[in-house]
Amino acid sequence: MNRRNFLMTPPALALGMVAAPLLSQAAPAILTPASRILPRDGARPRIVICGGGWGGMTAARYLRELIPNADVVLLERNPTFWSGPMSNKWLIDVVSTDFVHHDAQRPANVYGYTRLITEVVGFERDKKQVRTAHGLIDYDFLILSGGIRNAYDAWFGNDQKAIDYTRNHFPSAYIPNAEMLALKQKVQNFKGGTLVMTLPPPPHRCPPSPYERACLIAWHIKKNKIPGKILILDPKPKVAPISMGYQTAFRELYPDIITHVPNARVQEVDPFNKRIKTLAGEFKFDDAILMPPHQAAEMVWQAGLIGTTPDGKPTGWADMHPRLYHARSDDSVYFVGDLMGAISDQFGHYPKSGHVANYIGKIVAQNIAERISGKEVVARLPDNLCYMMVNADPREAISVKFEYEVDAASGKVHQTQIDVDVRTEDLVKEDFVWIKEKFSDFLAI
Ligand SMILES: Cc1cc2nc3c(=O)[nH]c(=O)nc-3n(C[C@H](O)[C@H](O)[C@H](O)COP(=O)(O)OP(=O)(O)OC[C@H]3O[C@@H](n4cnc5c(N)ncnc54)[C@H](O)[C@@H]3O)c2cc1C
Numbered sequence: 001m002n003r004r005n006f007l008m009t010p011p012a013l014a015l016g017m018v019a020a021p022l023l024s025q026a027a028p029a030i031l032t033p034a035s036r037i038l039p040r041d042g043a044r045p046r047i048v049i050c051g052g053g054w055g056g057m058t059a060a061r062y063l064r065e066l067i068p069n070a071d072v073v074l075l076e077r078n079p080t081f082w083s084g085p086m087s088n089k090w091l092i093d094v095v096s097t098d099f100v101h102h103d104a105q106r107p108a109n110v111y112g113y114t115r116l117i118t119e120v121v122g123f124e125r126d127k128k129q130v131r132t133a134h135g136l137i138d139y140d141f142l143i144l145s146g147g148i149r150n151a152y153d154a155w156f157g158n159d160q161k162a163i164d165y166t167r168n169h170f171p172s173a174y175i176p177n178a179e180m181l182a183l184k185q186k187v188q189n190f191k192g193g194t195l196v197m198t199l200p201p202p203p204h205r206c207p208p209s210p211y212e213r214a215c216l217i218a219w220h221i222k223k224n225k226i227p228g229k230i231l232i233l234d235p236k237p238k239v240a241p242i243s244m245g246y247q248t249a250f251r252e253l254y255p256d257i258i259t260h261v262p263n264a265r266v267q268e269v270d271p272f273n274k275r276i277k278t279l280a281g282e283f284k285f286d287d288a289i290l291m292p293p294h295q296a297a298e299m300v301w302q303a304g305l306i307g308t309t310p311d312g313k314p315t316g317w318a319d320m321h322p323r324l325y326h327a328r329s330d331d332s333v334y335f336v337g338d339l340m341g342a343i344s345d346q347f348g349h350y351p352k353s354g355h356v357a358n359y360i361g362k363i364v365a366q367n368i369a370e371r372i373s374g375k376e377v378v379a380r381l382p383d384n385l386c387y388m389m390v391n392a393d394p395r396e397a398i399s400v401k402f403e404y405e406v407d408a409a410s411g412k413v414h415q416t417q418i419d420v421d422v423r424t425e426d427l428v429k430e431d432f433v434w435i436k437e438k439f440s441d442f443l444a445i
Contacts, residue, residue, distance in 0.1 A: 031134055031135050032135065033121070033131065033132070033133065033134075033135060033136075034135070034136065035134075035135035035136065036129075036135060036136045036137075036138070037132075037134055037135035037136065037137060038073060038114070038116070038137050038138075040071070040138060041071055044069050044070060044071040045067065045069070045070050045071065045140045045141070045372050046070075046071045046073065046138060046139050046140050046141075047063050047067075047070055047071070047072050047073070047139065047140065047141045047142075047143065047368060048073045048074075048075065048130050048137055048138075048139040048141075048142050048143070049063075049072065049073065049074045049075065049142075049143040049145060050075050050120045050130060050142070050143065050144050050145065050146055050299050051075070051076060051120075051144065051145040051146035051147060051297065051299070051337070052074045052075070052076030052078075052081070052104060052115060052145075053076075053081070053145065053147055053176060053337065053357070054083075054084075054337060054354040054357040054358050054361070054438075054442070055145040055147075055336035055337030055338075055357035055358065055360060055361040056074055056076070056143065056145035056146075056336065056337070056361065057074070057081070057104070057107060057361070057442040057443070058336075058357070058358045058361030058362055058365075058441065058442040059143050059145065059336055059361035059362075059364055059365050060072050060074045060107075060108070060111065060113045060115075060442075061107065061111045061113075061365075061441070061442055061444075062361065062362050062365035062366070063113070063365045063368065063369070064111045064112050064113050065111070065365075066365055066366060066369035067368070067369050067372055067373075070372075071114075072112075072113035072114065073113065073114045073116065073137060073139075074108065074113055074114065074115045074116070075116050075118055075120050075130065075132060075137070076104065076115065076116075076117060076118075077117065077118065077119050077120075078104070078117075078176060078177070079104070079117050080101060080102065080103060080104050081101070081102045081103070081104040081176070081443065082100060082101050082102075082176035082177075082180060083100045083101075083102075083176070083354070083435075083439075084174070084176065084205070084206065084209075084354060085206075085354045085435060085438075086099060086100050086435055087100050087173070087180055088209060088212050088213045088216050088389070089216065089389055089392075090180075090184070091183065091184050091187050091213070091216060091217070091220075092187065092216050092217070092219065092220045092392060094216075094389070094392055094395070102439070102443050102445065104443075106443070106444055106445075107442060107443050107444040110444040111444065116132070116134070118132040118133050118134045119132060119133040120132055120146070120299050120302075121133060121302070122302045122303075123142075123299075123302060123303045123304075124136070125142075125303065125304075125330060125333070128140065128142070128332065130142065139332075140332065141332050141333075141334065141368050141371075142332060142333045142334070143333075143334045143335075143336055143364060144297075144299050144300055144303065144305075144318070144333065144334070144335050144336070144339060145335070145336040145337045145339070145357070145361070146296075146297030146298070146299040146300070146339060147175060147176075147205075147297050147337060147338045147339060148174070148175060148204075148205050148294045148295065148296065148297055148338050148339065148352070149175075149294070149295050149296065149297050149298050150167075150172065150174070150175065150291075150292050150294065151292050151293040151294065151295045151316070152166060152167070152292045154292060154293045155266065155268075155269050155292055156269070162269075162271060162272075165271050165272065166269065166271045166290055166292075167179075168182075169271060170271060170287075170288040170289060170290040171183055171186075171289070172289055172290060172291040172292070173289075174205050174206075174291060174294070183289065186287065186289075187217055187220060190217075190220075190221070190226060190228060190287065191226065191228075192226050192227035192228040192286075193227075193228060193229075193285075193286030193287060194228075194229050194230075194231055194283075194284070194285050194286050194287075195217070195228060195229070195230050195231070195285065195286065195287050195288065195289070196230075196231045196233060196276060196283060196285035196287075196288040196289070196290075197210060197213070197214055197230060197231070197232050197233065197288070197289045197291070198233045198264075198266055198269075198276065198288070198289075198290050198291050198292075199232065199233065199234045199235060199236070199291060200235070200291050200292060200293045200294050201235045201236075201265060201293055202235075202236065202348070203294070203317070203348060203349040203352060204291070204293070204294040204352065205294055205338050205352045206351070206352060206353050206354075206386070207240070207241060207351060207352075208241050208242055208246075208386055208388045208400060209386075209388065210232070210291065211232070211239060211242075211246045211388070212388040212389060212390065213289070214230050214232050214250075214258055215246075215249055215250075215253070215254065215258070215388075215389070215390040215391070216389060216390075216392060217230060218230055218253070218254040218257040218258050219253070219254070219391060219392045219393070220392075221257055222253075222254065222257060223392075223393070228257070229256075229257055229258075229259065230254075230257055230258045230259070231259050231261060231283060231285070232258065232259070232260045232261060233261050233264035233266065233276065233278055233280070233283065234260060234261060234262055234263075234264055235263070235264060235265035235266070235279075236262065236263075237262050237263055238262055239260060239262075241400045241417060241419055242388065242398050242399070242400050242419045242420070242421060243419070243421075244419065244421040245388075245390070245398035245419060245420065245421035245422070245423060246388075246390070246398070247260075248421065248423075249390035249391065249398070249423060253390065253391055261278075261280050261281075261283075262280065263279055263280050264278040264279060264280035264281075265278060265279045265280075266278050267279065269290065271290070274286070274288070276288075293316075294338075294352075295316035295317065296316060296317045296318050296338075296339035296340075296341075297338075297339050299339075300317075300318050300335070300339050303327075303333065305318055305319055305320075305327045305329070305330070305333065305335075306318065306319060307319035307320075307341050307342070315341060315342070317339065317340065317341040317342065317349070318335040318339050318340055318341040319341055320335050320340060320341045322341075322342070322343040322344065322413065323379040323381075323406075323413070324367060324377060324379060325340070325360060325363065325364050325367065326367075334364045334367070334368065335364075336357060336360045336361050336364050337352075337356070337357035337360065337361070338352040338357060340360070343413050344412050344413045344414070344415070345412070346412065346413075346414055346415060347415040350382060350384065350402075350404075351384045351386070351402055353384055353386055354438065355382075355383075355384050355385050355386065355434075355438070356382050356384050358438055358441060358442065359382035359383070359384075360382055361442070363380045363382065366378070366380065367380075381404040381405070381406070381413060382404065383401070383402060383403050383404060384400075384401065384402040385399070385400075385401050385402075385434065386399060386400050387399045387427055387428070387430060387431035387434060388400075389428060389431070390423050391423060394425055395425055395428045396423035396424060396425055396427070396428060397423060397424070397427035397428045397430075397431055398419075398420055398421055398422070398423050398427065399419075399420040399427050399430070399431075400417065400418065400419050400420070401417075401418040401420075402415055402416070402417055402418075403415070403416045403418070404416075
């Protein structure tokens with residue numbers, strides 16, 4: 001599979017599922033971004049979901065099941081679904097492309113929601129409308145589940161040349177798009193030298209997964225006897241989570257390949273001359289996977305729903321009720337997945353994981369169903385579980401689990417973290433059971 005195929009829409013999806021709703025009777029003949037599309041069907045409640053990844057597809061399924069007369073519309077820019085979880089294993093061929101890449105129209109057909117391939121470009125919240133590349137869509141409830149944006153501006157300001165160069169030459173592949181294919185090519189073609197990996201400052205998408213990626217690329221380097229080294233530039237003072245498990249893997253499995261540099265918060269990046277300045281020193285590289293800071297997807301900024309710090313700066317994440325997941329200033333808008341804001345001053349954010357996105361997708365569907373049926377809304381908490389492969393032969397993984405409860409005294413959500421630092425083959429088996437269960441929950445496979 002090449003980059004072109006990944007971005008291409010299968011003809012049935014492009015013509016059948018996009019054209020049908022747009023050309024329904026009441027729709028105008030010529031569409032402009034100002035056209036109102038997908039006319040309402042009677043008094044059915046309309047829930048529009050922006051972003052059809054782990055969280056959005058889960059919410060769509062459960063909304064249809066819990067509110068049988070709901071008109072659920074999911075807006076997604078990508079024609080197909082590409083999974084972040086398991087994609088590190090796909091980089092070194094532990095799993096095939098078919099394992100991480102799926103038909104996204106099938107679940108829409110199975111569960112009975114409308115999936116429109118389009119770009120969400122803004123909102124008219126006072127009119128309860130979403131602006132898309134195809135036109136305006138009305139809603140009663142809105143779910144924002146667009147994941148993250150790469151905040152290259154934190155490094156480069158508005159220097160678009162440096163941003164484009166970095167994105168094209170040193171992609172991080174942390175957002176489901178063609179960067180995944182570019183990164184795989186980079187790994188498979190790596191001939192040696194220093195490969196630098198920058199980690200974003202917390203909170204960021206799937207905190208343990210950059211270390212998993214380092215281990216698996218190191219395994220590939222070791223297996224193929226490539227004269228290469230990996231330098232992990234980590235803004236944190238130590239590896240986290242699963243600190244001991246990862247440090248043991250680095251030391252025992254890849255002592256001559258992986259170097260972890262703590263407190264290496266990025267200060268300046270010169271992608272053209274392959275240099276990085278950090279608080280832990282200056283580094284030159286031959287190749288790199290440059291992860292800039294992560295923030296909530298553009299759609300939260302477009303909706304005007306980003307939180308602010310006490311001194312009035314944007315937090316970068318959704319401003320939301322920590323237990324009910326709707327916007328503080330607009331309770332018809334819900335947040336699901338990685339774009340969510342802080343939950344508690346004890347631990348900050350829920351881990352930005354597929355597991356949590358899937359869990360919150362269900363909870364938000366339940367909360368909207370309760371509101372539509374006039375029942376009391378129940379505040380529910382997720383959990384989190386991540387398995388991280390550190391060795392591909394034998395296949396061994398470590399893992400981390402997070403549990404949440406409401407502290408009776410303060411009424412705040414409290415987090416317990418359980419690291420499993422000993423790498424075992426059993427954890428790899430559990431990982432495959434986990435992913436199959438999740439895929440069957442929202443991909444209908
Ligand atoms: C390498 C890697 C390994 C990972 N490993 C794990 C793991 O082992 N376990 C785990 O639980 N999690 C893991 N994750 C994290 C997981 O992928 C994310 O946490 C999860 O995808 C978040 O779900 P989401 O719905 O918030 O965002 P996404 O799944 O990214 O979905 C957001 C969707 O919104 C769409 N979108 C965004 N903006 C627009 C727009 N303007 N218009 C239209 N569509 C838009 C995007 O195309 C995307 O499909 C991993 C991630 C990576 C990258």
